Amino acid sequence: MLRVDEAQQPVEFTPGLITKFDDIVSRYPEGKQKSALLPILHLVQAEYGWLSSAAMDKVADYLHLQDIEVYEVATFYSMYFLRPQGKYVLEVCRTGPCCLVGAEKIMDHIEQKLGVKEGDVTPDGLFSWRGVECLAACGYAPVLQIGPEYTFYENLTNESVDKLIEDLKAKGNN
Amino acid sequence: MARKLLLEHINVPGINTFDVYRSKGGYASVEKALKTMSPDDVVEEVKKSGLRGRGGAGFPTGMKWSFLAKPEGVARYLVCNADESEPGTFKDRYLMTYIPHLLIEGMIVSSFALGAKTSYIYVRGEMMPQIRILEKAIAEAKNAGFLGKNILGSGYDLELYVQPGGGAYICGEETALLESLEGKRGNPRIKPPFPAIAGLYGCPTVVNNVESIAAVVPIINEGGDEYAKVGIGRSTGTKLISAGGNVKKPGVYEIDLGLPVEEFLYSDEYCGGIANGKRLKAVVAGGSSVPILPANLFMKTAKNEPRLMSYESLAEGGFVTGTMMGSGGFIAFDEDQCIVRNTWNFTRFYHHESCGQCSPCREGTGWMEKVLHRLENGHGTLSDMDLLVDVSKKIEGNTICPLGDAAAWPVASAIRHFRDEFEWHVTNASEAVVRNYGLAHYADPLDIKETA
Numbered sequence: 001m002l003r004v005d006e007a008q009q010p011v012e013f014t015p016g017l018i019t020k021f022d023d024i025v026s027r028y029p030e031g032k033q034k035s036a037l038l039p040i041l042h043l044v045q046a047e048y049g050w051l052s053s054a055a056m057d058k059v060a061d062y063l064h065l066q067d068i069e070v071y072e073v074a075t076f077y078s079m080y081f082l083r084p085q086g087k088y089v090l091e092v093c094r095t096g097p098c099c100l101v102g103a104e105k106i107m108d109h110i111e112q113k114l115g116v117k118e119g120d121v122t123p124d125g126l127f128s129w130r131g132v133e134c135l136a137a138c139g140y141a142p143v144l145q146i147g148p149e150y151t152f153y154e155n156l157t158n159e160s161v162d163k164l165i166e167d168l169k170a171k172g173n174n
Numbered sequence: 175m176a177r178k179l180l181l182e183h184i185n186v187p188g189i190n191t192f193d194v195y196r197s198k199g200g201y202a203s204v205e206k207a208l209k210t211m212s213p214d215d216v217v218e219e220v221k222k223s224g225l226r227g228r229g230g231a232g233f234p235t236g237m238k239w240s241f242l243a244k245p246e247g248v249a250r251y252l253v254c255n256a257d258e259s260e261p262g263t264f265k266d267r268y269l270m271t272y273i274p275h276l277l278i279e280g281m282i283v284s285s286f287a288l289g290a291k292t293s294y295i296y297v298r299g300e301m302m303p304q305i306r307i308l309e310k311a312i313a314e315a316k317n318a319g320f321l322g323k324n325i326l327g328s329g330y331d332l333e334l335y336v337q338p339g340g341g342a343y344i345c346g347e348e349t350a351l352l353e354s355l356e357g358k359r360g361n362p363r364i365k366p367p368f369p370a371i372a373g374l375y376g377c378p379t380v381v382n383n384v385e386s387i388a389a390v391v392p393i394i395n396e397g398g399d400e401y402a403k404v405g406i407g408r409s410t411g412t413k414l415i416s417a418g419g420n421v422k423k424p425g426v427y428e429i430d431l432g433l434p435v436e437e438f439l440y441s442d443e444y445c446g447g448i449a450n451g452k453r454l455k456a457v458v459a460g461g462s463s464v465p466i467l468p469a470n471l472f473m474k475t476a477k478n479e480p481r482l483m484s485y486e487s488l489a490e491g492g493f494v495t496g497t498m499m500g501s502g503g504f505i506a507f508d509e510d511q512c513i514v515r516n517t518w519n520f521t522r523f524y525h526h527e528s529c530g531q532c533s534p535c536r537e538g539t540g541w542m543e544k545v546l547h548r549l550e551n552g553h554g555t556l557s558d559m560d561l562l563v564d565v566s567k568k569i570e571g572n573t574i575c576p577l578g579d580a581a582a583w584p585v586a587s588a589i590r591h592f593r594d595e596f597e598w599h600v601t602n603a604s605e606a607v608v609r610n611y612g613l614a615h616y617a618d619p620l621d622i623k624e625t626a
Contacts, residue, residue: 027335029249029292032375034357038340042299069357076359076529077340079299095261096462096519097418097505133343133523134261134462135300138418138503139425150302 011055013062017047021062033063037073041080046148050081078132079147086121086128088168091145092156094131097138106142107131109158113165126169177404179392179412180385181428184272190307192314195275201320203394207283208328211394216287220390222398224410229255229346229383230461230501231576232485235390241370242288243378251379252285254295254387255351256304259343261462261523262503265414266384268426270297270304274311278334280387282320283394285332288380292333295384296351299339308336343527347575348381349373350529361531362575383501385414406432409484413502419458420508422446433483435459436473439506452508456592459488460500462520463580465587466513467497493587514599514606517588518546524581535578538569542585549596552603559589559596 013021021040028035040063044055056070063070074080081089092098092107107118110129114122121128137143140154144161146168153164178184188194195201207216221236242250254277258266270277277295285293297305312334315321323331337355339345345354349363352374373379389411393401402410409431415438418424423446429438438444439454448454457472458464474480476495481487485499507516525539542565548554566582573579589596599606 027333027337029375032356035337035355037357038299038354039338041340042338063357072359073340073357077299077342078526079341094519095523096516097262099516099519100419100505100507100511132300132341133526134259136258136260136264136267136298138262138264138505139416140264141418141424145300148302150300152303 009052009054011048011052011058013044013047013058017043018062025063034065034069037063037065037070038077041070041074042148045080049087050084084121087126087173088128088146090127090129091132091135091147092129093133093135093137093141093143095134097134098141098143101141103142106144106156106158106161109161110165113162126172127165177412177430178428179401179404180269180276180388180414181273181426189273190271190275190311192275192311192318195273196318199395200275201279201282201315201318203391204279204282204286204320205326207286207394208326208330213287213289216283216390216394219393219398220287223389223393223401224398224405224408225386225389225393225401226409226485227383228385228389228413228501230260230463232499235382235386238370238382239284239288239380241368242380243371244289245378249292249375249377250288250290251374251377252281252288252290252293253348253351253355253374253379253381254281254293254384255346255348255381256295256297256301256384257339257343257346257351258301258384258501259298259346259527260501260503261520262416262418262458262505263461263501264416264418265426265502267301267304268416269384269388269414270301270308274304274307275315276388276391277308277384278311278315278320280390281334282315282325282332284380284382284387284390285334286330287390290380291331292335294335294337294355294374296337296339296345296355298345299341302338305336305338312336342529343523344529344575344577347577350575351381352379359529361529362577364574404430406482406484407486409486409499413483413499415483415502415504417445417504417506419505420449420452420511421504421506422449429483431484432487435481435483438483438504445504445506448506448508450508452510454506455509455511456507456513458497458503458505458507458584460498461503462505462523463576463583464498464500465493465496465583466517466591467495467587468591471495471591472497493583494590497587512550513588513592513595514546514550517585518543518550520584521546521581524577528577528581532573532578534569534572535581538565538578539581541565542581546585549599550606552599552607554596554600554603556597556600558600559593562586563589 024036060067060070142156183198225235226232345360350360354360369379454469475490521543525543530536566586569578570582
C-alpha cells in the first residue's frame with residue numbers, strides 16, 4: 001500500500017538517469033514511448049529501492065502519461081515495490097519444483113535468521129525477504145534472487161544462506 | 175548419443191562471446207539466408223522442417239509465420255517470448271545464459287523471413303543477468319555488421335532490442351506479452367484479431383518462443399528436410415527438456431523427439447534416475463499446467479506401449495490417461511511427495527498469477543486454492559474433491575486466455591489419478607497434517623507399500 005508520508009518526499013531524477021531513460025525511449029517508434037514504462041520503473045526502483053508515488057508521478061511526467069497509467073502498471077507486476085524494503089531483498093522461489101527439494105524449509109530458516117516476518121524489514125534496514133513465484137531455475141532449486149542486479153543463489157542450504165546473509169551484513173550499506 | 179542441434183557447442187569455453195561463437199560456424203545461417211535466399215524461401219524451409227512452437231502450444235512455426243499479414247507501408251514485428259515462467263521450465267534461461275548468440279542469430283534470420291525491421295526480445299524481468307548477456311551479445315553482433323543498416327551488404331536493416339518484463343506469468347501469453355511491451359498491464363487480448371493481423375502497436379506481429387527461434391538456425395543451415403529427419407512422426411527435430419524435481423541429475427537436456435521416457439528418466443546420459451534411491455511416484459511432463467500422471471501411466475500408455483518424449487506419445491490417451499509435451503518442463507516426484515500439497519502449491523501459483531480479467535479464472539483459482547488448502551491442513555470433507563472438479567470444469571474454456579485451462583488441468587488430473595490420496599487427507603486428517611507426504615502406493619513398481 002502507498003504510504004502518504006513517504007510518498008510526499010519530492011523526487012528529482014539525476015541527469016544520468018534521464019539519459020538512460022532517453023536511450024530506452026529511443027527503442028520504440030515515435031509516439032510509443034509508453035513502451036518504456038516497465039524498463040524505466042526498474043531503473044527508478046534500482047535507484048531508490050522502491051517506487052514512491054512521487055517517483056511514479058515523475059515517471060508519468062517524463063513519459064507524458066496520466067499518473068494512473070503508471071500506478072496500474074506498478075501495482076500489476078510483482079517485481080515493483082510499493083513501500084520501502086531492506087537494502088537487500090531476499091526473494092525465495094516458493095513454487096512446486098523448489099518445494100520438492102526444500103524451499104519451504106529455507107524460507108523458515110531465513111525468517112528465523114533475520115528475525116522478521118515475510119515482507120518486513122530488519123531494524124538495521126539491511127534486509128527484507130519474501131516468497132516469490134517460479135523463477136525459472138527449477139534445476140538448481142532451491143533458489144533465491146537479490147535485486148536490483150537480480151543475482152541468483154542456487155542449490156541453497158541453511159549453511160549457504162547463513163553465509164550469504166553474513167557476507168551481505170559485512171558489505172552493509174556499501 | 176543423440177544429435178545436438180542447439181547445444182552442440184555449449185561447453186566450448188567462451189561460446190558466449192561473438193568471436194568464439196563465430197569460429198564455431200555461428201552466424202552462417204544469416205549469411206546463407208541474406209545472401210542466397212528470399213524471405214519466402216526461409217519461411218518455406220521452416221514449414222518443411224515441421225518445427226512446432228517450443229513454448230507450450232506446439233503450433234507449427236512455419237504456419238504461424240505464413241499467417242502474417244503484409245499490408246503495404248505498415249511495419250511488421252517479430253517479438254521473441256523469453257518470459258519463461260512456467261513452473262518446471264528453465265531451458266530458455268539456460269540457452270540465453272550460455273549461448274546467447276544462437277538466439278540473436280535466430281532472431282536475425284527470422285526477422286528477415288518476416289520482413290521485420292525492428293524486433294524485440296521480451297525477457298522476464300527477474301532475468302536481469304540474462305538481459306545484460308543478451309545486450310552485450312547484440313552489441314557484439316552489431317559491431318560485426320550482423321545487425322543495423324544494410325546487413326552484410328544485403329540491403330536488409332534490422333534493429334534488435336531487449337525488453338524486461340515486470341514479473342508476471344501471464345505475460346508469457348502472447349497478447350498479454352504485447353500489452354506489456356506496450357507499457358500496460360499484462361491483460362490478454364480478445365482474439366481475433368490475432369497478432370498476425372494486429373499485434374504490437376496494432377501492426378502484424380509474430381511472437382515466438384526462444385527455443386523456436388533458436389531452432390531456425392539449424393533449419394536454415396541444414397535445410398528443413400534434413401531437420402525433419404530428426405525426431406518421430408509430426409514431432410520433428412530436437413527439444414530442450416528442463417528436468418527438475420526429484421531426479422538425480424537435474425538440468426537442461428537436448429533430446430531427439432521420440433526418445434523413450436524410460437531412457438530419459440533413468441539413463442545416466444540424462445536424468446540418471448530418482449535421487450536418494452527413491453522410487454518414482456508421479457511426473458509432470460511439460461510444465462505445471464499439463465496433467466500430472468502417476469508413474470505407471472507415465473512410463474506406459476493405457477495401451478501398454480512404452481511412452482516416448484514426443485508431442486503425440488505424451489498426449490496418447492487424451493486427458494484421461496495422457497498428458498502434454500507443453501514447454502518441456504519435466505518435474506519428477508518421488509514416493510515421499512504429497513500430491514495434495516503440490517496441487518495446492520500450483521493452484522496458489524495460478525491464483526497469484528491470474529490477471530483478474532475473467533471472473534471464472536480470478537474467482538475460481540482462489541476458490542480452488544482455499545479448498546485445497548483446507549484439504550492439505552486436515553479440514554477437508556469428502557465432497558471437496560467433487561467440488562474441485564466442478565470448479566475446475568467451470569474455469570476451463572471459459573476464459574479469454576489459456577491460463578484458466580492451465581489452472582484447471584493440474585487440479586482435475588490430480589484428483590482423477592490420485593483421488594484416494596485426497597480422500598486419505600480427509601479420513602486421516604490428523605496424520606496428514608503431521609506427515610508431510612501422501613501415499614506411496616502409486617510409486618513404481620506398483621507394489622502397495624506405505625512409506626514409513
